[in-house]
Amino acid sequence: MPAYDDLLAFQRTTEALAQVAGRTGWDQEAIMPRGAAPQRAEEMAALEEVLHARRTDPRLGDWLHEAHAKDAVADANLRELQRSYARNRKVPAKLAAEIARVTSLAQGQWAAARAAEDTAAFLPVLSDVVRLRREEGAHLAEGGDAYDALMQDYEPGGSAATMAAMFDRMRPRLVALRQQALDAAPAPHLSGHFPKAQQLALAQEIAAAFGYDFDHGRLDLAVHPFSSGSGMDVRITTRVDEADPFNCLYSTIHEVGHACYEQTVDRAHLLTPIGNGVSMGVHESQSRSYENQMGRSEAYCGWLYGRMRDVFGDIGVASERDFYRAVNAVHSGYIRTEADELHYNLHVMLRFDLERALILGELEVANLEEAWNARFLSDFGVAVDKPSNGFMQDVHWSVGLMGYFPTYSLGNLYAGCLLSALRGDVPDLDASLANGDPSPATAWLGERVQQFGALRTPEDTIRQATGETPTEEPLLTYLEAKFGDLYG
Incomplete structure (x- = not known):
């Protein structure tokens, strides 16, 4: 040949x-x-x-x-x-x-x-x-x-019509569940001082436990966390707020999900067209699985509660259950990357509609901030107080990533499908997570998804991993069960 x-x-x-x-x-x-x-x-x-x-x-x-x-x-x-x-x-x-x-x-x-x-x-x-x-x-x-x-640069085969229909199906159940959570008693929250050096040391420890290979990567700081590279050089970044350690720790876990995907692709595909992740939707399924389905699970939160007390001392919550509730607190915050799982997709829907209107000429940049603020107030019930909490919070539009945002929600959808299959195949998953060991889950994702890179199309990648055609139902069922338990 x-x-x-x-x-x-x-x-x-x-x-x-x-x-x-x-x-x-x-x-x-x-x-x-x-x-x-x-x-x-x-x-x-x-x-x-x-x-x-x-x-x-x-x-x-x-x-x-x-x-x-x-x-x-x-x-x-x-x-x-x-x-x-x-x-x-x-x-x-x-x-x-x-x-x-x-x-x-x-x-x-x-x-x-x-x-x-x-x-x-x-x-x-x-x-x-x-x-x-x-x-x-x-x-x-x-x-x-x-x-x-x-x-197509981010999700080959995707379309705005498909994404809009997905959002239309998801929004009513997300909004209803959010309202029930907001009407319930508020979750506890952490308090104290969380020094930068100790946060970064814990972030490195957690990254390694989730399978990130520091011999072929590194962890640095950036304004907006991201992962970069593939194969033998895959780098991640995080950010630190000394009043909020979750920002650093969960941003790190999220980016480790992206990085482990790239590090796990079969080396036989290195520097070939299929030697990286097949789409951003599938990529996000990995990062959201690591961050949410594993990192924010009750089992893992039990371990993390003890580890954070070892590192930081008193953190302002009195039990593993309260810590789990604090990690998954539902509130109408400004920042997408810090949003709980119920609000997250609502953040993405806002950006999807606005960036689509920008590209189609239905919205001009001069009117973008006003449009953002009006939509945010309508969707979240909170007035935007400053640009960094509004349309300037994400790096994506400045670097031209129009068409990227809907893949975040598609990744959540894929992650819901993967979790359903994962729990069927790894019935003792919670026991491992309770010991701070996510390796049974990360190994399963490596075997079922990550090693193949772009060998298969995005949807077929998830179908082959789960045995089912991907839909939003597993994600919504997971969210209703999780937050129903958390908020009664």
């Missing part, structure tokens, strides 16, 4: 260069000096020019035409390469490089404006990002729905 072999050899270099670009992005958000931003933007644009040229090289078309799949791995590689080649040929090289340059600059400007609560400083660059992504979406859609076209 000379055509297939030539294709994979060429693509190996492209995949390696893409990893370099990703690591450059990690450096920008984690340790780059702020004054380097203008130069870094030019570097990112230059890398994107090289990558775009390789991804649209005419030889790819010839090889794809001549190559034939000899097995499932070759078939999947050809599927992913064909999708990438078709997509990138629609986008002009100059536009691809300009998006890379502007979003690189925008990330730093967003971080500075967010810290200063300065909307006016952020809107001009956000307008540039939205303009460029609209243009890219129009090229990709070729007369169709531009938002759907952008979604």
Whole structure:
């Protein structure tokens, strides 16, 4: 199969260069000096020019035409390469490089404006990002729905209509359950001082217990936690609030879920088109499984309560049960990444509707903050007090990730399906979690999902792991049982 072999050899270099670009992005958000931003933007644009040229090289078309799949791995590689080649040929090289340059600059400007609560400083660059992504979406859609076209970068085969229908089915039960919880007695909350160094040491301990391999990764600080890389170099970040250790610990567990997915992909697929996670929906199913179904379970919270008392002393709650309630407290907070499981998907629905309206030209950036604040008040019953608690809280729009947000809820849906199958296969799961050992669950996810990378399509990945077609029902049933117990 000379055509297939030539294709994979060429693509190996492209995949390696893409990893370099990703690591450059990690450096920008984690340790780059702020004054380097203008130069870094030019570097990112230059890398994107090289990558775009390789991804649209005419030889790819010839090889794809001549190559034939000899097995499932070759078939999947050809599927992913064909999708990438078709997509990138629609986008002009100059536009691809300009998006890379502007979003690189925008990330730093967003971080500075967010810290200063300065909307006016952020809107001009956000307008540039939205303009460029609209243009890219129009090229990709070729007369169709531009938002759907952008979604394919994060969830191949997904569509706004499918997501909207999913949200319509989920919203009534989520809202009803939320109201019942809010009407009940409030949950306890932690109190005290939680020093940064001790939080980070505990975060590293927990990350290792969840299977994160520090020989092929590292934990750093960032404004917005994220995971970056694949294969043999997968890095995570977290953030620290000395009054709220849950922010650090659960952000770390979440990002470990992403990172373990990438670290567990079969090394035979390294630097090939299927050598990473198949979609952001499936990726989020891993991070949400680690964070919520394991990390916020009553069994694990019992262990974590004792460990946190060892590290921090008195933490303001008197029992394992109260700690479990504090970890899962339901409240209408501003911040998506700190939201309880009932509010989380409502946060995503807000962002999905607004970013879709931005891309389709139904909402302009100048009116975004007002639209956000009005929608938040309507959905959560709380008035936004400052931009960092509102439309400027997430990094996604500044770096052009329009079409990404709905995959968070899709990941929750997938995680609900996986939990149902996992508990059937690992009946003593709670006993292990109660000892601070999530390895039976992480091993099951590694075997059923993570090792395959992008060998299968997103939905088929979950179907093969669970034996069922994914729906929202297992997630909603899990939430009703969990919060019904917590709040009576």
